[in-house]
Amino acid sequence: MTKPERDPYTGLMTTGHEWNGIKELKTPIPRPVKFFLALTILVSVLFWVLFPTWPYGSGYTKGILNIDQRQLVAEDLSRSAALRASWEEKFSTTDLAALEADADAMTFVRSHGARLFKDNCAACHGTDAAGGPGFPSLVDDQWLWGGESETILETLKVGINTRHEDTRNAEMLAFGDQGLLDADQIRALTSYVVSLSRADELSEKSVAQLPQGKELFAENCASCHGETGKGLRDVGAPNLTDDYWIYGGDVDTIRATLRHGRKGVMPFWDQRLNEADLRLLTLYVRDIGAQTK
């Protein structure tokens, strides 16, 4: 420890520490640093006064602006609700058929409905609503439950095979796994199902199975898919005679369907979306269906 002394070059004092002749300057804190430090303290005091800050045992200081995040967002939401009110009112009360005939309404459906569809439905049905394996196309004019606007609206509200109390139920039984049909019968039925849409593809061996398949179909399948296999909308059973398949029309997939069953789930939306949004989506789905054709 030496004595603090004035440094001849800078004119500042040293700290009085010395290491092998090296001495340390005692440079004061630069002014800008002091300035900004004071400023931050000032700002924080300002915040203490204006905003909720200091906690005490059983509560916290509320600040003179009396700001509450929840109230702010509630105000924002009611402001945007007011902006939407002009069309929400129209879409939630006007008859769907009347809206479809209204060109202005449909222009709005095409822009706003597209966004709703992308946000909520595209993950399953695809951005173009053409579906994918396990998720049906909505533009092919082949409906499980029906393409009328009221039917679609109901499907959106309650979903298919969901927890909703009014859910639509549609189950294709696991005929193989549950031992209702044996492997032979499933093979015959598979050939028969293929024959409904693409009879020309069958091998001779498969053609020989058709009479057995037809009989089994009448016994086991017609109650849901109809005598002719064209599907029944009351039970959401698909048409098996067209070239559109939810899961797949190749022999392996059909056989898997018959063995393990199918129970596709369409979520219910009446708790996530409001009436106007649901009706907008209904119109949107019908509209893209019509345009794709």
Next chain:
Amino acid sequence: MLDKHAKLERNALAFVFAIIFVASIGGIVEIAPLFTIDETVEEVEDMRVYTPLEVAGRNIYIREGCYACHSQMIRTLQDEVERYGPYSLAVESQYDHPMLWGSKRTGPDLARVGEKFSDAWHVAHLINPRNVVPSSVMPSYAWLMRNTLKYEDMGLHLSALRKVGVPYSDEMIENAAQDTYGQARPGSERADAFVERYGEESNVSLFDGDPDRITEMDALVAYLQILGRLTDVAHQSSDSAQQTTSTGSGD
């Protein structure tokens, strides 16, 4: 006064204590009041606990680092409420140890994803997100379907959670492994016992669609399907403006 630090700096032990004291002020001011202020965590009656299968799924969610891209916290902002649903309340993560609020969103918030999609969609999406969302940048987690879930020790997980305040009963802890199985096997005897213990509202399903094995996929999908559904309180929030809207805030 400004010169006093010279003295402090020469006394190592005192200096260490001084640092700890100053550094802890910020923490204490933020944390301590949470233990005493009632308003922080709302009181709700219908709050459910995570089932053992969901706890297992949550552990996988943490292990795989899903929180690095997904938050589970809808903030009190208009666009968030309109896109995801009612903002998150503290009570909704009351049984989250650790909480998974997250702060990074490469993907969307998941706080209300429960029941938005079907089990089959989650399975397809986790195996390869590009199967269902062609432009997705989310990694594929196909091995979850191959890995058999280890669930014999779920009782230990539950009792650890009970130590930090989750109200699991002795019965739940004792039967944790059986309940894990039961939740993923609809129609089985264990499924009935599971529903009896955890209530009608709980989700019994063949989550991954494979009836032969309980996989890690089962657990993770069960967990995703419960997100935002442990209590309905956020939906009943007294603010009438906090209604369910999702008018599409864009992509």
